[in-house]
Amino acid sequence: MLTRMTEQFGVTADGVWSAPGRINLIGEHTDYNDGLALPIALPRRTVAAVRRRPDGLLRMASTGVPGEPVTVLLDEVRPGTPGGWAAYVAGVFWALDRAGYAVSGADVVVSSDVPLGAGMSSSAALECAVGAAISDLEGLDLLADDTGRAHLAQLCRRAENDIAGAPTGGMDQSAAMLCRPGHALLLDCRDGATRLVPFDLAAHGLELLVIDTKARHALVDGQYAARRADCTAAARALEVTSLREVSETDLAGALERLADPVARRRVRHVVTEIARVPRFVAAFETGDMAEAGRLMVASHASLRDDFEVSCPELELAVEGALREGALGARMTGGGFGGCAIALVPSDRAAAIADTVTAAFARADFVAPQAFRALASGSARRDT
Secondary structure (H helix, E strand, C coil): HHHHHHHHHHCCCCCCEEEEEEEECCCCCHHHHEECCCEEEEEEEEEEEEEEEEEEEEEECCCCCCCCCCEEEHHHHHEEEECCCCCHHHHHHHHHHHHHCCCCCCEEEECCCCCCCCCCCHHHHHHHHHHHHHHHHHHCHHHHHHHHHHHHHHHHHHHHHHHHHCCCCCCHHHHHHHHCCCCEEEEEEEEEEEEEEEEHHHCCCCEEEEECCCCCCCCCCCCHHHHHHHHHHHHHHHCCCHHCCCCCCHHHHHHHHHCCHHHHHHHHHHHHHHCCCCCCCCHHHHHHHCCCCHHHHHHHHHHHHHCCCCCHHHHHHHHHHHHHCCEEEEEEEECCCEEEEEEEHHHHHHHHHHHHHHHHCCCCCCCEEEEEEEEEEECCCCC
């Protein structure tokens, strides 16, 4: 990446920073409802080579996007300017500036092996790699502890919401900033509290298989925003601040108060999904992998039937994995494409991947890609 900066802009980078993609084990579409989520960081990372500029100019290039670099003055950054992938980079500078931090311009070259639109949060990985670089280069010291990292994650989320126009919750950025190797991150999106949960599948003869269906989604295409709007409207109808305030024991009564069948389905998913997260953690901590698998299956059914965010490719991946011996499987991420995950015996992983690939071929779908997920670390300086 250091040579990429020289090739692209004719200058030497001040350093290289990176941040991970993530997979969410359970707790989907709960973050913007003040709920619970349980992500792990992936070894797949977005890398940013950055050189600080004193003139407020941003020059941005990506090895994955052909064409000329995107150039914009920091003072000109606003919703829609710049557009495309560069909005996620420029938005971080904008969010830090709006938060009162003294930030200047920069030359930025990015590269990534986190697939776009695959439900692994490539956007948050990009934002957090850039945020980590700015923190170090401007002496903000936001990577020193979890308090600073959590604050930087919030600012990266603001960049995505306000400049890139993707109405996401904060789970993705929190995972990129706070996850640790060998652990899942139990995240309470109501108060930001976190707890590290040991994630040692090998001790149980298991592994987590990620199946990238290659069916691409986009969080700015309206469907994600529509689901969030459904939840906001339902909370308003129930006279609560967020759906987190509706407990499982209150669910039946809450559903009776909602006349709209769509609203009832959305609320049922969110309330039951939030409740599944601590049960999943408990199953892991007690070694009850069968129960963890059952909770994954229940989560997928809820996302499919009540939240209506699945697609044929995701259904085929989940069905194939379960039929071939997975303890549990579910879609992960925003939905409408992306990835499924499966909790599988280590000695069955290859057979399960082959079964899903064969099923995709019979359905005339693009061939999926399966890989083992290892719980990795958070945003950092690499060079």
